[in-house]
Amino acid sequence: FVFTMATVEELKLRVRELENELIKCKQKQYHVTFMLLMSKCELVYFLTLICMNFVLQMFVQKIRTFTVAVVGVGGVGSVTAEMLTRCGIGKLLLFDYDKVELANMNRLFFQPHQAGLSKVEAAEHTLRNINPDVSFETHNYNITTMENFTHFMDRISHGGLEEGKPVDLVLSCVDNFEARMAINTACNELGQIWMESGVSENAVSGHIQLIIPGETACFACAPPLVVAANIDEKTLKREGVCAASLPTTMGVVAGLLVQNVLKYLLKFGTVSYYLGYNAMQDFFPTMAMKANPQCNDRYCRRQQEEYKKQEAERPKVKVVEVEEEVVHEDNEWGIELVSEVTDAELQAASGSVPDLPEGITVAYTIPAKVSVVYSVKDIYSNV
Structure with a gap:
């Protein structure tokens, strides 16, 4: 052959x-063999991963x-907004009137090249790069002025993911009492649920608090000591001096806040009404405060009346007490438990019963002192 x-x-x-083709056939054969040799635990592991991915997809969807409004984009607010953005929140409303300064670089989120920009503008640029699917709405103004307060209330009640509907939650991440009271007044008037957060001046403690108008104590129900002492908080801060801050404390408080937000919105776990954080002792106090009927905020008192009406109209759940079945000690063998101490011996061992009015009895009596005298013979006979 040629x-x-x-x-x-x-x-x-x-x-x-x-x-x-031969290599492919061998690879297929090895793959089938590998799948057949997989242990039951490995199969369960892969099935668990599939379920977790499914749950994660449901979580993201x-x-x-949901729509969340973040008031104050500082040390806590900026990290809170970033966490919510990474979680895939539907819409974020950001409110602040401050500018980024180099003095803020000891905190998280902001970067030196953003110095001079408004905090909401800088935050929006960063957050859009993290997750462009989130809808952002920024407002660079002070909510405590009359005109801005009216606009703030309008956006809270109509700035939802679907325009015209209210936001699902308002988060207070401000650092002054005046702004907190403005948020408190707006939410009480609108009946808007919100969460308050704060970090102490010494930067080693903080807290988060869920406030449901009419049901829980609002910010005016239990004012802080600064207001109770009639001290102007503006005198507590010096011009050009930044309050102490630790990125660790800011991050912990922001994490606790966002975790509480997720539990509230997605309805899982136990939502904290108040959760504190003390870094010096690793102490996390929790509590729940009821609304004050004599609150200075008239809208809070009005919300309390509405809450009472709703509770009265709600059907009462009847608690059925199940009586425990009496188990008799009778048995076919005729065995019974008998005390070896007679009533006379028990009475002798008990102390004297005081004279009491009719209908009153003592829970127990002090046993009478029993003196035992041993002779030398008795002692040595027991050795």
């Missing part, structure tokens, strides 16, 4: 194809339907 060069090249190509 083979041309073209024929030889074709044969070599065919050999390579057959070799590749659910969180995308």
Whole structure:
């Protein structure tokens, strides 16, 4: 046989194809063998991963339907906004009137090249790069002025993911009493649920608090000591001096706040009404405060009346007490438990019963003192 060069090249190509097919067949065989040899635990592990991915997808789809307003984009607010953005929140409303300064670089989120920009503008630029699917709305103004307060209330009540509907939650991350009271007044008037957060001046403690108008204590129900002492908080801060701050404390408080937000919106776990954080002692106090009927905020008192009406109209749940079945000690063998102490011996061992009015009895009596005298003979006889 005479083979041309073209024929030889074709044969070599065919050999390579057959070799590749053989390798693929071996890989398939090894794959099937591997799957057959997998242990039950490994299969459960893979099934768990599939379930976790499914739950994660459901989580992302659910969180995308909510709108949260963050008031104050500082040390806590900026990190809070970033966490919510990474979680895939549907819409974020950011309120602040301050500018980024180099003095803020000891905190998280902001970067030196953003100095001079408004905090809401800088935050929006960063957050859009993190998750462009989130809808952002920024407002660079002070909410405590009359005109801005009216606009703030309008956006809270109509700035939801679907325009015209209210936001699902308002988060207070401000650092002064005046702004907190403005948020408190707006939410009480609108009946808007919100969460308050704060970090202490010494930067080693903080707290978060869920406030449901009419049901829990609002910020005016239990004013802080600064207000109770009639001290102007503006005198507590010096111009050009930044309050002490630790990125660790800011991050912990922001994490606690966002975790509480997720539990409230997605309805899982136990939502904290108040959760404190003391870094010096690793102490996390929790409590719940009821609304004050004599609160200075008239809208709070009005919300309390509405809450009482709703509770009265709500059907009462009847608690059925199940009586425990009496188990008799009778048995077919005639065995019974009998005390070896007679009533006379028990009475003698008890102390004297005082004279009491009719209907009053003592829970117990002091046993009478029993003096035992041993002789030397008795002692040595027991040795």
